[in-house]
Amino acid sequence: xxxxxxxxxxxxxxxxxxxxxxxxxxxxxxxxxxxxxxxxxxxxxxxxxxxxxxxxxxxxxxxxxxxxxxxxxxxxxxxxxxxxxxxxxxxxxxxxxxxxxxxxxxxxxxxxxxxxxxxxxxxxxxxxxxxxxxxxxxxxxxxxxxxxxxxxxxxxxxxxxxxxxxxxxxxxxxxxxxxxxxxxxxxxxxxxxxxxxxxxxxxxxxxxxxxxxxxxxxxxxxxxxxxxxxxx
Amino acid sequence: xxxxxxxxxxxxxxxxxxxxxxxxxxxxxxxxxxxxxxxxxxxxxxxxxxxxxxxxxxxxxxxxxxxxxxxxxxxxxxxxxxxxxxxxxxxxxxxxxxxxxxxxxxxxxxxxxxxxxxxxxxxxxxxxxxxxxxxxxxxxxxxxxxxxxxxxxxxxxxxxxxxxxxxxxxxxxxxxxxxxxxxxxxxxxxxxxxxxxxxxxxxxxxxxxxxxxxxxxxxxxxxxxxxxxxxxxxxxxxxxxxxxxxxxxxx
Numbered sequence: 342x343x344x345x346x347x348x349x350x351x352x353x354x355x356x357x358x359x360x361x362x363x364x365x366x367x368x369x370x371x372x373x374x375x376x377x378x379x380x381x382x383x384x385x386x387x388x389x390x391x392x393x394x395x396x397x398x399x400x401x402x403x404x405x406x407x408x409x410x411x412x413x414x415x416x417x418x419x420x421x422x423x424x425x426x427x428x429x430x431x432x433x434x435x436x437x438x439x440x441x442x443x444x445x446x447x448x449x450x451x452x453x454x455x456x457x458x459x460x461x462x463x464x465x466x467x468x469x470x471x472x473x474x475x476x477x478x479x480x481x482x483x484x485x486x487x488x489x490x491x492x493x494x495x496x497x498x499x500x501x502x503x504x505x506x507x508x509x510x511x512x513x514x515x516x517x518x519x520x521x522x523x524x525x526x527x528x529x530x531x532x533x534x535x536x537x538x539x540x541x542x543x544x545x546x547x548x549x550x551x552x553x554x555x556x557x558x559x560x561x562x563x564x565x566x567x568x569x570x571x572x573x
Numbered sequence: 574x575x576x577x578x579x580x581x582x583x584x585x586x587x588x589x590x591x592x593x594x595x596x597x598x599x600x601x602x603x604x605x606x607x608x609x610x611x612x613x614x615x616x617x618x619x620x621x622x623x624x625x626x627x628x629x630x631x632x633x634x635x636x637x638x639x640x641x642x643x644x645x646x647x648x649x650x651x652x653x654x655x656x657x658x659x660x661x662x663x664x665x666x667x668x669x670x671x672x673x674x675x676x677x678x679x680x681x682x683x684x685x686x687x688x689x690x691x692x693x694x695x696x697x698x699x700x701x702x703x704x705x706x707x708x709x710x711x712x713x714x715x716x717x718x719x720x721x722x723x724x725x726x727x728x729x730x731x732x733x734x735x736x737x738x739x740x741x742x743x744x745x746x747x748x749x750x751x752x753x754x755x756x757x758x759x760x761x762x763x764x765x766x767x768x769x770x771x772x773x774x775x776x777x778x779x780x781x782x783x784x785x786x787x788x789x790x791x792x793x794x795x796x797x798x799x800x801x802x803x804x805x806x807x808x809x810x811x812x813x814x815x816x817x818x819x820x821x822x823x824x
Contacts, residue, residue, distance in 0.1 A: 471663030474625055475677035475729060476653035485680050490667045566667045568711015 354537040361528045368524030369545065371438070375510040375520060379445035380503045386446060387453025388488075394454065395461050396483060405454070412451035418512055420444045425516045437518035441510065449506055456498035460491040493564050500557035504550055511546075521545065577636075578603045578764055579624070579733060584633035586619055593619050595788040597633070601733065601766055606759040608767045608775040608796075611785035612811065617768040618660075621735040624766070625657050637732065653681060656726030656734035660741050662718040664710040670697060670721045671706040674728045682729070696724040700754050716747035720754055733764040740771060772812065776800055784808045 358365065393405040412420070425440035435443065464487050472482030514523035521542060529538040562570075577600040586594040593616040601607055609617045622628040624635055626648045635642050642651050657663075664673050671693050678689035697703045700720035710718055719739055726734050736755065740748040752774050759765060759778050769775060775782060776796045783793040784805070792805045803809045 467659065467661055467663050468665060470627055471657075471659060471665065473627060473649075474652060474655075474657035474659075474663075475725070476649050476681040477677070478649050481680055485676060486665050486667075490665075493667065566711070567709040569666060 354534075354541045357528070357532070357534060357537055357541055360532075361524075364524045364528060365521070365542075365545070368519060368521035369549075371518065371520040372507070372510050372522075373549075375438070375441055375445065375513065375518070376503065376507045379442055379449055379510075380499070380506050382442075382446040383449030383453050383502070383506075384499065386450030387457055388492075390450060390454035391457035391461060392483070394458050396479075409451045409454055412448055413455075417444070417448050417509060418515070420448055421512060421516060437513065437516045440516055441513040441518045441520075445506060445510065445513075449502060453495075453499065453502055456495050456502070457491060460495040460498075461487060463494065464490045490566070493566060493569075496557065496561045496564065500554065500561070503553060503557065507549055507553065508546060577601065578605075578638060579766070580634075580636040581620070581624070582634045582636070584620075584623060584630045584635065586616070586623065586628065586630050593788055594623075594630075597785075597788075597790060599783060599790065599793060601764060603732075603764055604762045605780045606763075606765045606767065606778055607781045607783060608769060608779040609783045609785060610769070610772070610775060610812070611791075615785045616788045617785055618737050621657070621737045621766065621768060624735060625652055625655050627657075649681075653677075653729055654732045656729060656731035658719070658722050658726055658734060658736045658739050660738040662710070662715075662722045662742070664718055664721055664725075666710050669707050669709055670702060670713065670717075670724075673710070673721055674725045677725065677729050692728050693724075696728045697721070699727065700724045701750075714747060715743045716750045719743065719751045723751075723754055723758075727758075727763075733766060734758075736765060736767040736769065738768050738770070740769065784811065786811070 390405050390409065393401045394409070395402075397405065421440065421444045424444045425435060425437065428435065428440075468486050468490070469479075469482045472486040473479070477485065510520055511522035513520050514526055517523065525538055525542040529535045532538065579601040581597055581599050584594055584597045585592070597616075597620060599607070609620065611617055619628060623630050624642075626642055630643055633643070637651060637654065640651060642648065645651055665676065668676060671690070674693035674696055675686075675689045678684040678692060679686060682689075684692075694703060694706060697706055700723055702717060702720055702724065705713060705717060705721075708717075710721070713721065723734075723739075739755070740751050743751065748771065752771060755765070755767070756774070756778050767775075767779075779796050781793060782796045782799045784791050784799060784803075784807075786807055792799060792803060792808045799808055800812055803812065
């Protein structure tokens with residue numbers, strides 16, 4: 342019932358979409374761009390942090406732990422403001438998009454590091470021992486034996502992280518980044534159709550989430566190791 | 574000095590307050606098969622880990638030919654020459670049987686993929702698993718997994734292979750296929766140091782038996798001597814008990 346009235350509403354609001362689709366598509370493109378770049382950069386940062394935490398010496402592991410704690414313990418919006426409004430105090434001026442990219446990458450990296458750390462530690466220690474016994478160095482063992490297994494196991498967590506990012510990038514409108522939510526705000530302030538416009542945007546986000554969730558399920562299946570498939 | 578392939582000299586190892594090895598010495602010649610037996614928790618597996626430097630000794634020396642492996646800075650090179658077969662197989666779960674045998678060749682020996690593949694298939698054939706090359710570990714039985722583990726060790730062309738209770742994690746009906754492969758290797762002249770509770774196998778395959786208890790070697794010699802006229806009463810007690818328990822039907 343809710344769904345049908347929702348669809349009915351959306352039908353009416355299709356006119357809003359037609360009237361504004363260039364701006365909405367631009368916003369959509371920025372949203373997808375922000376999400377894809379920051380999740381990939383986040384994976385790289387997260388992998389480095391996780392390796393530092395698990396295999397680094399006390400010093401490195403301590404620094405990484407403190408960094409992750411700091412990022413996870415503060416709101417994303419505050420981090421965004423520190424980068425965008427705070428850094429100019431030290432002469433570093435960033436465009437809204439650049440500021441969003443940096444803060445979302447750092448934030449996502451910290452969360453992704455924790456997912457991967459758990460995943461690395463769930464690969465049995467016998468695997469590294471076997472790698473060493475073949476004459477591999479520790480780092481060879483980590484890269485050729487531990488990481489290929491750990492990265493596969495972490496795909497479901499990364500799917501969630503990607504979906505979070507997709508939604509959290511809407512915060513970037515606050516620092517005037519022209520992503521989907523930002524465009525919607527501009528449109529709504531012109532046509533005064535707040536409810537219909539934001540409903541339309543909500544629907545677009547929902548579609549995005551569903552599409553990417555599907556896509557990641559496929560990727561997960563593609564990389565599954567026989568005998569270690571995820572049960573759903 | 575002597576021409577032993579492996580010399581273990583007066584090795585001590587403690588974990589915390591627990592002194593696991595208290596002055597272990599023995600040698601292994603090229604082509605020889607020695608089996609270490611003894612009650613659980615007497616440090617048998619620790620000796621194997623020490624020889625592969627997966628654990629470092631507190632005192633003593635271990636020589637592989639002329640190299641003191643307790644002092645060498647290039648332990649990765651040394652480990653290429655020493656195969657290790659694990660109780661829990663230690664197969665890499667994300668690789669096929671062939672991939673498991675190849676990875677040491679391509680990543681450690683930097684061999685071309687094609688050449689590595691040929692050797693891998695040759696070794697899988699040697700353990701009777703050429704038809705299972707594309708199976709992942711989870712798709713293999715325990716006995717098959719362990720044979721892949723042996724093929725992986727063999728592919729590196731090691732000077733000796735260490736076997737750490739290779740059949741202990743297997744169902745009884747699967748131990749035979751693994752022991753048969755090992756027996757074949759012994760006949761082909763592979764140098765092997767084996768920790769096992771399979772007394773029938775030890776008696777028929779070993780050139781020499783090493784009986785250990787509480788971190789010391791109580792007695793070593795040809796298996797027939799240890800089985801029929803052991804010098805130490807503990808040897809007799811242990812070997813008889815185990816023979817009764819495990820191998821009534823085997824010989």
